[in-house]
Amino acid sequence: MKDEVESRDDRVANLKGLGSARKRVEDVRFTQGKGNYVDDIKLPGMLHGDFVRSPYAHARVKSINIDAAMALDGVVAVLTAKDLEPLSLHWMPTLAGDKQMVLADGKVLFQGQEVAFVVARDRYVAADAVELVEVDYEELPVLTDPFEAMKSDTVLREDLEDGADGAHGPRRHHNHIFLWEEGDKAATEEVIDSAEVVVEEMVYYHRTHPCPLETCGAVASMDKVNGKLTLYGTFQAPHVVRTVASLLSGIEEHNIRVVSPDIGGGFGNKVGVYPGYVCSIVASIVTGLPVKWVEDRMENLMATAFARDYWMQGKISATKEGKITGLHCHVTADHGAFDACADPTKYPAGFFHICTGSYDIPVAYVGVDGVYTNKAPGGVAYRCSFRVTEAAYFIERMIEVLAMELNMDAAELRRINFIRKEQFPYQSALGWEYDSGDYHTAWDKALTSVGYDDLRREQAERVEAFKRGETRKLMGIGLSFFTEIVGAGPVKNCDILGMGMFDSCEIRIHPTGSAIARLGTISQGQGHATTFAQILATETGIPADSITIEEGDTDTAPYGLGTYGSRSTPVAGAATALAGRKIRAKAQMIAAYLLEVHDDDVEFDVDRFVLKGAPERFKTMKEIAYAAYNQAIPGIEPGLEAVSYYDPPNMTYPFGAYVCVMDVDVDTGTTDIRQFYALDDCGTRINPMVIEGQVHGGLTEALAIAMGQEIAYDDLGNCKTGTLMDFFIPTAWETPNYVTDHTETPSPHHPIGAKGVGESPNVGGVPAFSNAVHDAFRAFGLRQAHMPHDHWRIWQIANDLGLHD
Ligand code: PCD
Numbered sequence: 001m002k003d004e005v006e007s008r009d010d011r012v013a014n015l016k017g018l019g020s021a022r023k024r025v026e027d028v029r030f031t032q033g034k035g036n037y038v039d040d041i042k043l044p045g046m047l048h049g050d051f052v053r054s055p056y057a058h059a060r061v062k063s064i065n066i067d068a069a070m071a072l073d074g075v076v077a078v079l080t081a082k083d084l085e086p087l088s089l090h091w092m093p094t095l096a097g098d099k100q101m102v103l104a105d106g107k108v109l110f111q112g113q114e115v116a117f118v119v120a121r122d123r124y125v126a127a128d129a130v131e132l133v134e135v136d137y138e139e140l141p142v143l144t145d146p147f148e149a150m151k152s153d154t155v156l157r158e159d160l161e162d163g164a165d166g167a168h169g170p171r172r173h174h175n176h177i178f179l180w181e182e183g184d185k186a187a188t189e190e191v192i193d194s195a196e197v198v199v200e201e202m203v204y205y206h207r208t209h210p211c212p213l214e215t216c217g218a219v220a221s222m223d224k225v226n227g228k229l230t231l232y233g234t235f236q237a238p239h240v241v242r243t244v245a246s247l248l249s250g251i252e253e254h255n256i257r258v259v260s261p262d263i264g265g266g267f268g269n270k271v272g273v274y275p276g277y278v279c280s281i282v283a284s285i286v287t288g289l290p291v292k293w294v295e296d297r298m299e300n301l302m303a304t305a306f307a308r309d310y311w312m313q314g315k316i317s318a319t320k321e322g323k324i325t326g327l328h329c330h331v332t333a334d335h336g337a338f339d340a341c342a343d344p345t346k347y348p349a350g351f352f353h354i355c356t357g358s359y360d361i362p363v364a365y366v367g368v369d370g371v372y373t374n375k376a377p378g379g380v381a382y383r384c385s386f387r388v389t390e391a392a393y394f395i396e397r398m399i400e401v402l403a404m405e406l407n408m409d410a411a412e413l414r415r416i417n418f419i420r421k422e423q424f425p426y427q428s429a430l431g432w433e434y435d436s437g438d439y440h441t442a443w444d445k446a447l448t449s450v451g452y453d454d455l456r457r458e459q460a461e462r463v464e465a466f467k468r469g470e471t472r473k474l475m476g477i478g479l480s481f482f483t484e485i486v487g488a489g490p491v492k493n494c495d496i497l498g499m500g501m502f503d504s505c506e507i508r509i510h511p512t513g514s515a516i517a518r519l520g521t522i523s524q525g526q527g528h529a530t531t532f533a534q535i536l537a538t539e540t541g542i543p544a545d546s547i548t549i550e551e552g553d554t555d556t557a558p559y560g561l562g563t564y565g566s567r568s569t570p571v572a573g574a575a576t577a578l579a580g581r582k583i584r585a586k587a588q589m590i591a592a593y594l595l596e597v598h599d600d601d602v603e604f605d606v607d608r609f610v611l612k613g614a615p616e617r618f619k620t621m622k623e624i625a626y627a628a629y630n631q632a633i634p635g636i637e638p639g640l641e642a643v644s645y646y647d648p649p650n651m652t653y654p655f656g657a658y659v660c661v662m663d664v665d666v667d668t669g670t671t672d673i674r675q676f677y678a679l680d681d682c683g684t685r686i687n688p689m690v691i692e693g694q695v696h697g698g699l700t701e702a703l704a705i706a707m708g709q710e711i712a713y714d715d716l717g718n719c720k721t722g723t724l725m726d727f728f729i730p731t732a733w734e735t736p737n738y739v740t741d742h743t744e745t746p747s748p749h750h751p752i753g754a755k756g757v758g759e760s761p762n763v764g765g766v767p768a769f770s771n772a773v774h775d776a777f778r779a780f781g782l783r784q785a786h787m788p789h790d791h792w793r794i795w796q797i798a799n800d801l802g803l804h805d
């Protein structure tokens with residue numbers, strides 16, 4: 001009997017439960033070319049769609065002639081707004097309460113906007129036909145600057161001109177979308193006006209793009225005989241897509257099946273609904289054949305959701321000793337042509353009001369003005385839970401600027417303002433309740449690990465050597481301490497298009513003691529098949545290797561709001577733990593019956609229920625599972641299944657301390673990252689190896705954003721960064737070696753104490769990289785220089801500071 005001789009440690013190890021560095025089970029498939037992505041789906045008779053897109057950023061569409069395209073052999077249909085109008089599908093609702101043209105209706109508002117949808121037997125024929133569609137445009141004045149847009153007579157959204165009120169209250173101007181405010185404005189202004197020290201700065205977080213490896217795509221298949229629509233796609237929220245598709249098309253929701261197969265990275269890009277999805281569905285309904293639409297890289301960069309583009313005007317006040325007294329922030333948010341921002345409905349600026357950061361700031365105010373311009377719509381998280389990276393960048397820049405003004409060490413300034421351990425749960429001035437944290441411990445650990453004092457000494461010597469003309473390289477120490485807010489989250493204040501942001505897990509234990517669990521979330525590479533099985537292993541005593549995790553098929557998975565905003569662990573992870581506990585509760589009754597004792601006389605131990613005080617008498621979970629299906633147990637129904645829907649009482653607040661040490665070449669503007677240290681605290685850690693992978697990935701995206709990646713436009717609204725020749729994606733060459741570390745402060749309200757981690761490295765990483773660049777020039781008076789810090793811009797900083805003279 002192997003079981004009896006196995007030690008308890010062996011049994012724990014065998015589970016591969018919480019805390020074990022279990023290898024990612026999905027990688028066997030991915031590394032052997034066996035992944036199944038949208039473009040791998042090939043259905044009999046499948047047609048292919050491709051878009052005619054606008055070359056202009058703002059133009060009236062005078063006419064569209066499809067004759068030549070239709071005449072091309074292999075072309076089945078060319079859809080324009082006129083075809084969609086009778087179905088009321090020429091416009092669609094956005095996640096932010098605005099509406100967006102599916103196909104150009106009278107005019108175009110950004111370069112790359114969808115004008116017509118060609119459907120052909122072959123992807124290449126479709127592309128050829130796109131060239132044959134003749135569109136007559138009349139160019140209109142282009143607005144690419146949100147400050148200009150708010151003054152201009154040019155009306156971008158003619159459809160809204162009469163309506164004074166938008167989805168989030170009154171609009172001040174025809175190009176204004178909303179003003180959203182939080183905090184006490186009057187009290188904040190009073191504190192700042194009478195403060196001993198005040199600094200003011202404009203901090204710009206430029207427009208960028210998630211640019212996942214796999215672009216967005218969908219395959220729609222309408223089975224007219226049975227009235228069933230199947231939609232495969234790169235969806236980060238498959239259930240929401242099903243509900244929206246049902247509401248828009250009128251097809252009953254049980255007749256729609258949405259499947260997210262393997263996804264090659266999401267990063268927020270695949271949260272929203274795009275015209276390509278709608279057009280594939282319509283085309284499949286019209287033709288009766290499956291229709292595939294997969295965008296190419298240029299289309300992805302130019303037309304699907306961008307991220308950031310926040311102009312943040314800040315004021316921060318403090319005492320002479322450096323105690324912060326107030327924070328004021330006004331944001332001008334460039335949303336592009338339609339407000340398609342992916343945020344919980346009540347928060348048009350996401351969770352930007354986490355911008356007081358990790359500091360105990362007594363009073364604060366934030367106001368965000370959303371503005372229309374002739375740029376692509378979007379405003380997605382891109383590895384940050386709804387505008388949290390903007391907020392963290394803002395406060396971490398303001399802290400640095402304040403430290404300069406006070407002539408103080410920036411690490412010390414942070415230390416004296418951190419929320420103290422005993423203040424948690426902490427109520428922030430802008431309304432959040434931080435669940436738990438221990439910032440001082442994390443900060444001290446980080447600074448000790450990097451040898452902070454020695455680094456500062458070396459930096460000071462370097463500045464002296466530079467002044468003596470002995471070196472042309474400066475040294476920057478980039479500090480960042482961040483608090484994230486993830487796990488949306490309480491249904492009472494977070495919903496998307498009216499759907500409360502709970503999440504779910506359903507588990508079914510098979511007679512032989514293995515299991516399948518399904519969740520309302522969907523992995524895009526995060527490793528859910530690995531980690532969620534670990535939660536269940538610890539909760540149910542069934543080894544992770546015996547549990548299949550399935551996500552993404554709305555016909556089988558319980559309803560959930562999907563994966564973004566690092567919500568899977570805080571919300572679906574909690575549902576998973578609770579579903580596991582329901583299994584365990586039933587298993588306890590079965591075990592007691594089998595052992596012929598009272599329920600309370602048995603207790604759970606790793607993978608079994610043992611008789612209290614007599615652990616040699618036990619029933620393993622395997623035995624219990626078998627009994628659940630094969631014995632008639634009085635008062636207990638057969639089977640072993642559970643489902644849990646979880647509405648979190650609060651969000652979780654992971655945090656971290658990052659340090660980036662960088663050498664900057666004053667003459668070439670090139671940078672060399674010597675060291676990058678990242679300490680993350682995400683509460684209870686499910687899988688340390690997955691966490692490390694998440695941190696490496698997130699830091700590399702942060703590096704990209706801070707050091708070169710941007711979506712840039714010229715004055716005519718031409719997108720200048722529509723290919724990977726111009727849009728920076730770091731390779732192994734630019735990417736430094738990261739040192740990761742952690743502290744572990746559990747969330748008090750999460751069943752297993754876990755917080756999210758996927759987004760943290762972006763939120764904390766961007767300010768660390770950017771602060772390093774700024775810090776290198778601090779001795780020469782640099783206060784604020786906008787990202788991305790590419791070589792040319794760094795060279796310019798040096799030049800403006802007179803360092804080339
Ligand atoms: N404590 C803890 C936490 C966590 N974890 C792990 O880690 C991961 C993550 O998690 P989270 O944080 O919860 O998150 P999720 O929800 O899952 O996911 C999401 C995220 O995720 C990240 N990561 C990643 N990765 C990959 N690979 N891919 C991708 O795509 C991605 N994305 C990105 C993003 S961007 Mo947004 O969407 O923007 O909002 S959001 C996001 C998983 O697996 C989990 O389990 C652990 O272990 N522990």
Ligand SMILES: [Cu+]
Nearest residue numbers: 381384386387
């Ligand atoms: Cu965000």
